[in-house]
Amino acid sequence: MEIEEQWRNFEPEDDILEELFGKVKVSGLQSHGVLSKLRKNILSSTILSLVATAYLFWATFYFAIWQVQVMLAVVDVFCIWILVISVRLYKGIDPQIDPSLSLLEQLNNTRAAMQHYMDVQQKVSIFIYPLSIAAGFLIGGVVGAGKPIEAFIGEKVVIISLIVAIVVLTPVNYFFARWLFKLFFGKQLQQLDTLIKELEE
Amino acid sequence: MDEQRFMAYIRENQGLLNKLIGLYANDPEEKKDLYQEVLYQSWHGRQSYRNEAKFSTWLYRVCLNTILTHKRKQKIVTYTDDVEPLAPAIQHQALATEDSKRLYQAIRRLAESDRAIISLHLDGYDNGEIGTIVGISTGNVAVKIHRIKDQLTKLLKH
Numbered sequence: 001m002e003i004e005e006q007w008r009n010f011e012p013e014d015d016i017l018e019e020l021f022g023k024v025k026v027s028g029l030q031s032h033g034v035l036s037k038l039r040k041n042i043l044s045s046t047i048l049s050l051v052a053t054a055y056l057f058w059a060t061f062y063f064a065i066w067q068v069q070v071m072l073a074v075v076d077v078f079c080i081w082i083l084v085i086s087v088r089l090y091k092g093i094d095p096q097i098d099p100s101l102s103l104l105e106q107l108n109n110t111r112a113a114m115q116h117y118m119d120v121q122q123k124v125s126i127f128i129y130p131l132s133i134a135a136g137f138l139i140g141g142v143v144g145a146g147k148p149i150e151a152f153i154g155e156k157v158v159i160i161s162l163i164v165a166i167v168v169l170t171p172v173n174y175f176f177a178r179w180l181f182k183l184f185f186g187k188q189l190q191q192l193d194t195l196i197k198e199l200e201e
Numbered sequence: 202m203d204e205q206r207f208m209a210y211i212r213e214n215q216g217l218l219n220k221l222i223g224l225y226a227n228d229p230e231e232k233k234d235l236y237q238e239v240l241y242q243s244w245h246g247r248q249s250y251r252n253e254a255k256f257s258t259w260l261y262r263v264c265l266n267t268i269l270t271h272k273r274k275q276k277i278v279t280y281t282d283d284v285e286p287l288a289p290a291i292q293h294q295a296l297a298t299e300d301s302k303r304l305y306q307a308i309r310r311l312a313e314s315d316r317a318i319i320s321l322h323l324d325g326y327d328n329g330e331i332g333t334i335v336g337i338s339t340g341n342v343a344v345k346i347h348r349i350k351d352q353l354t355k356l357l358k359h
Contacts, residue, residue: 003323003353004325006300006301006304007320007323007324009300009301010298010301010302010305011216011220012216012219012305014219014222017215017218017222017232018215021211021212024237024240026204026207026211026240026241027204030241031242032234032237032238033238034270034272096242096246097242097246097266097270098266099246099259099266101266101336102333103262103265103266103317103334103335104337105336106269106270107270110270187272188272191273191313195269195313195314198313199335199337
């Protein structure tokens with residue numbers, strides 16, 4: 001028998017799916033696709049960033065030390081920049097599968113959205129974390145030591161500690177962000193890459 | 202399209218969904234996940250369905266695009282051969298079913314993209330249509346189908 005005929009003859013019955021068909025209310029379903037997950041992640045991190053930015057704005061005016069204020073103002077600008085990027089990214093990701101796209105286009109779109117998400121996370125780790133560390137270090141130091149800022153940053157050991165903190169924590173945060181992304185999305189990214197490669201061969 | 206009509210269309214094409222989801226799901230849990238995701242995506246994308254096209258073709262596209270972009274467990278698929286001895290009267294029909302099952306199992310052993318291409322081919326889509334659905338050239342489809350069929354022949358001989 002030809003395989004075309006064998007295929008047509010095969011009509012698998014599936015008790016699991018039959019049962020599900022009877023139970024499911026299609027209008028109440030939620031997507032568990034990767035794009036929906038990315039959007040949820042972006043939304044929650046955007047809300048957190050918004051809260052953090054509001055706090056930083058408050059801190060910028062609260063700590064009447066101009067060096068800290070300058071540092072915090074720079075962090076504020078970067079936070080707003082990241083917020084704008086996050087909102088754009090959120091709007092740019094369509095969690096809907098588009099049947100007018102070919103499979104290869106759909107795979108590439110999904111891959112690109114995931115890559116874009118990772119790029120934003122890395123930008124955050126490179127631009128926001130070092131400045132936040134420096135600002136936090138200065139605030140913590142001044143408040144904790146109870147000294148004026150000039151006296152605090154005038155000490156050699158403080159400057160060295162600040163530099164060491166930035167040099168050590170920035171790559172740690174950067175690699176931590178990459179590791180987290182790989183942990184949650186690495187396998188799927190690999191699946192997409194394999195499929196794209198198979199189709200393009 | 203209201204929910205009732207939509208579900209009636211799905212009911213008519215349940216065999217297609219069973220076949221395609223079964224080609225990719227590694228366990229019952231994954232099967233349920235993929236099925237619900239396909240229903241979700243087709244329900245929310247139903248505006249893009251135009252009545253002049255066949256619903257099954259539209260659903261095929263949604264189904265493949267959804268399944269292959271969805272995260273799937275990576276497991277080695279194992280098959281069991283637990284067919285009972287056949288009574289003579291039903292032997293012919295049962296053998297045909299058995300052949301179909303073996304074919305289905307052989308297709309499950311192929312690379313994921315190859316499963317999509319060969320299922321479209323076996324369901325009667327021509328190379329041009331397959332190229333459009335998958336996103337590759339017609340020539341490339343022909344080459345791939347030839348290679349996949351060779352692979353299937355080898356798998357079915359074992």
